[in-house]
Every structure is written in structure tokens, then in C-alpha cells.
Amino acid sequence: MVIFANDPNRTSWLHVDSDSDFPIQNIPFGVFLTRDDVITIGTRIGDTAIDLAALHQLGYFDDIPLTDDIFLQDTLNDFIADGRKTWRAVRNKVAEIFDNNNTVLKSQTKHKDTVLYSLDEIEMQLPVLVGDYTDFYASREHATNVGTMFRGKDNALMPNWLHLPVGYHGRSSSIIPSDIPVRRPKGQTLPPGKESPVFGPSKAVDFELEMAFITTDANDLGEAIPINEAEDYIFGLVLFNDWSARDIQRWEYMPLGPFLGKNFASSISPWIVTLDALEPFRVHSPKQEPKPLKYLQYEGPKSFDIHLEAIIKPEGANETVVSKSNFKYMYWNMVQQLTHHTVNGCPVHSGDMMGSGTISGPTPDSYGSMLELSWKGERPVQLNDGTERKFINDNDTVILRGYCKNERLRIGFGEVKSKLLAAL
Numbered sequence: 001m002v003i004f005a006n007d008p009n010r011t012s013w014l015h016v017d018s019d020s021d022f023p024i025q026n027i028p029f030g031v032f033l034t035r036d037d038v039i040t041i042g043t044r045i046g047d048t049a050i051d052l053a054a055l056h057q058l059g060y061f062d063d064i065p066l067t068d069d070i071f072l073q074d075t076l077n078d079f080i081a082d083g084r085k086t087w088r089a090v091r092n093k094v095a096e097i098f099d100n101n102n103t104v105l106k107s108q109t110k111h112k113d114t115v116l117y118s119l120d121e122i123e124m125q126l127p128v129l130v131g132d133y134t135d136f137y138a139s140r141e142h143a144t145n146v147g148t149m150f151r152g153k154d155n156a157l158m159p160n161w162l163h164l165p166v167g168y169h170g171r172s173s174s175i176i177p178s179d180i181p182v183r184r185p186k187g188q189t190l191p192p193g194k195e196s197p198v199f200g201p202s203k204a205v206d207f208e209l210e211m212a213f214i215t216t217d218a219n220d221l222g223e224a225i226p227i228n229e230a231e232d233y234i235f236g237l238v239l240f241n242d243w244s245a246r247d248i249q250r251w252e253y254m255p256l257g258p259f260l261g262k263n264f265a266s267s268i269s270p271w272i273v274t275l276d277a278l279e280p281f282r283v284h285s286p287k288q289e290p291k292p293l294k295y296l297q298y299e300g301p302k303s304f305d306i307h308l309e310a311i312i313k314p315e316g317a318n319e320t321v322v323s324k325s326n327f328k329y330m331y332w333n334m335v336q337q338l339t340h341h342t343v344n345g346c347p348v349h350s351g352d353m354m355g356s357g358t359i360s361g362p363t364p365d366s367y368g369s370m371l372e373l374s375w376k377g378e379r380p381v382q383l384n385d386g387t388e389r390k391f392i393n394d395n396d397t398v399i400l401r402g403y404c405k406n407e408r409l410r411i412g413f414g415e416v417k418s419k420l421l422a423a424l
């Protein structure tokens, strides 16, 4: 099916600011609560939210085979499980309905009243029920930086790192949407120079600048997804702030890896931007040397040129951009991650979430965590308000933003924003 929705020449009869992340070519998917306390699946053009369930009830999707309640859900899981053909048909239809040259809905004031919302009339929800969440460790720069800090330059990368996308299973219970505050976690840490641990609030709360992809039902137990099919099972992407407590992490991680230092909260942007919408921004991933094993070898560009920013906004002060990175820096791309994840027969379901791992670039201003930006606290980061940070302070708000841009088009993710509250 041709992706008509991506036509860069199309404009909408809905107003779209020139620097908007959400032109008519984006058509992301999300879940929101309306002013009437109804939860519905929707999309967004400019700063207008669109109730897809209402559009469907009014008959605007009649020529697409959809069940009656497909958009009357509090998660996108069933819609995602319908597969890529349905995602494409719906995006194409939305593009058609809101095309500047189409007056059908535009001229129906009553229909518009039930379908369109301004952003201040809605409350964004978690877009999917996340069954399982996996976090990878796929940026070579990030793995090298962290390895250098803790093991020295010569042993920075573990022997397996260049041969497989390293990952771990996280907790889905603490994945939360943007704008939900995060509580500073308490836990066990081993203070420097001490021989026994203490209990208390973490002194090293950090963000991780990541993206996450959301899958559809992909394979049965025991089956693997071949790498040339992996992309068919990826619905779309969100911004992902994988909150981390470095002092808890450092004491607990041996020998099984991340645990309570990583699972107290991960914040996501609420609009899932489809892989289809990102199509014009495909780029090649970094060259892989040594060549990975056959099952991880792929053809064509499998990464995307997504500009990423991490921002700290102290209470009552302006924002400071502390990092500028890019999704394309990731050494292991999404198709390699999904293929590796299922190569042993592990099933992947609709609504599963796969974090990229911290995305650090080659230069110090592109590092994706405070751990790296402040080099474990040795080089504090200066903020615009004159203060400095080694890690995140109570009442700081951390914001991640991301967008793709070429001469004709900007497709963005909006932001994920969360405030760190003091420990209870």
C-alpha cells in the first residue's frame, strides 16, 4: 500500500505552525481523556487533537475494514495488533479527510465539534498497555564512556559488545507518560571509601536520553523473526527518559545487571510517531566492524536521522539544553535489536516497548546522560541560571525533545517532560 499520507506537498485545513512537530504528514497515534471524561484513541495535526473514535462513529472510515470499537479503547494495543496494513490505511484516510482540498468534514460544523479538541481540553494517557519492556545498550559512544569511567580506557567495551546488542529486561509497571512527576528513589548505596552500605535517598539521579520502539504481535514461542522481516513488526517510536539512580545502580548491579536503580520510572512522550511517517528520514547506521554474525546482517538504511535534545529546567528558571544527540548514532539498530531479541524463540507482543539505550554522540556536548556530561560528577554542567549540576536536583524538570527535518518537512515527537520531586 502506497503511503499517500507522507506526500510533502499536502497542506491541511487545520492550522499548523511552520515549526510544528505535527504537520499533516506526521499523523501520530495516542490516547487521551476528553473534557467529557471519555478516553479515546486519537491523532494530532498542529495543535488540534482529533478523536478517531468519533470520526469512525460518524462513518469517515467506512471504506476501511475496522471493528466498531477499534478506537474506543483506552490503549492502542488492539489497533497495533491489526498490523501495518491497517496503520497505513488509517493514516492515509486521515490525510485525505484533513487535506486542504477536502471540504467534507471541514464544512460539517456539528461533526467538527465532536471530533476536534484543542490541546488544553485533553489529557494525554499512556498510549499502550506495555506488556513487556526491554532496554538495550546500543550506543557505542555511551558504552565506551561508561566503560572507560568504571574499567579504564583499555577495557571500556566488554568482549561481547561488538558482537550482539546487549540488553536487559526492565519493568513495565513504572513506565509513565509525560508530565507525571517522578519521586527521587531511596535505596542501598555504598558511599565512597566505605565498606558497608547505607540506606537513603539516591544522591545521583540521572536521565537517559533514549527512544523506544513499540512492537506488534510478532512471533510465537519458539519462533524467531528473520532480520529482513523485523521492520514489519515495528509500529512506531516515542521519546524515552529512562530515569536512573547511579549510586544505587553501581552497588547493586553485580552480577545480574540493572535492578532498582533503573526501574523506579521511565517517562515517555505520549504520541507514537509511526515508522511510516519517519520514512523520508532513513539513514545508514554506523559501519559495524567486526561484521556481525549472519542472523544480524541486514540490507539498506535501517536507522533514522532524528535530532534529540535533553534539557534541564530548574524551578523558576529558564531551560538549558545540556545535550544534543541523534538517533542515528546508535551502533545496533532496531531491526538488529528485535531480531536478536527473538532469535532464541522469545515471543514479542503488541504494545511491547524496546528502549534504545542511552544515545550518546561522538562529542562531549552530545552525551545522553549526566553521568557522562559531568563525567561521574568530576566536571559539573553549567546551567543558564548560574547554577551547576552533577546530577538532577529536586524540583528540576527534565525535558527530552526530538524531531526530523529536511528541506520540505519537519516530523517531530513533541516532548517528554517530568519533574523530579524530593524523596518521600
Ligand code: MN
Residues within 6 Å of the ligand: 135, 208, 210, 242, 355, 357, 358
Ligand atoms: Mn536505559
